[in-house]
Amino acid sequence: MMVCRALLAAAIVGITFHHAGAQFGGMPGMPGSGGFGGPPAAPPPQCQELLTIRDTLQKHGQAIEAANTKKAHVKVACKLFRNYIATEAKMIRLLDANGPSCGVPPQINKQVRESHAKAIQIGKQVCEAAARGPAQTGPSLSDALGTTPPIPTGKTKGAGTFETLTGNPFER
Numbered sequence: 001m002m003v004c005r006a007l008l009a010a011a012i013v014g015i016t017f018h019h020a021g022a023q024f025g026g027m028p029g030m031p032g033s034g035g036f037g038g039p040p041a042a043p044p045p046q047c048q049e050l051l052t053i054r055d056t057l058q059k060h061g062q063a064i065e066a067a068n069t070k071k072a073h074v075k076v077a078c079k080l081f082r083n084y085i086a087t088e089a090k091m092i093r094l095l096d097a098n099g100p101s102c103g104v105p106p107q108i109n110k111q112v113r114e115s116h117a118k119a120i121q122i123g124k125q126v127c128e129a130a131a132r133g134p135a136q137t138g139p140s141l142s143d144a145l146g147t148t149p150p151i152p153t154g155k156t157k158g159a160g161t162f163e164t165l166t167g168n169p170f171e172r
Helices: 003-021 045-069 074-098 106-132 143-146
Strands: none
Touching: 045 074, 074 106
16 A cells, blocks of 8 residues: 555656656757747757756656556555656756756756655655565464364355354254
8 A cells, every 4th residue: 555655645746747848948949949940950969868868757757657546566666666766866966967057947947856865755666575585474463373164064054254152053
């Protein structure tokens, strides 16, 4: 249950990042950058790399969201989170290096860092759950008491759902 909540939270983080990533306007050579006449030129390579990594990050976020919807196994979710976190770390490095020259507002860098911290925390929980494996069941009551339940032979009278200590009340 905790893993499902973690995946849901991660999907929300991904959706939040999607909206933040949409604020990349104002890059040199991009539409809406205020250039004069003619078709806009292609963005510089460092800005194009930022756009590419943003799109990759969105795909990873969508994959986590899809896994959550399909209730994927925890090991699959762990792998998806690792990919997402690695891509987000690369995005932070690129934002630090090229964000200002590409017209990325400083609040985007802050939002990506906050998202990254949350993703690391959730990813850690998901991967720890994957490492633990399936929940283990404890001993049964018979094991704890040192007894074994009787093996039904089919010859016993009653032993049904409505059996009580004094017999089946429906047979009286």
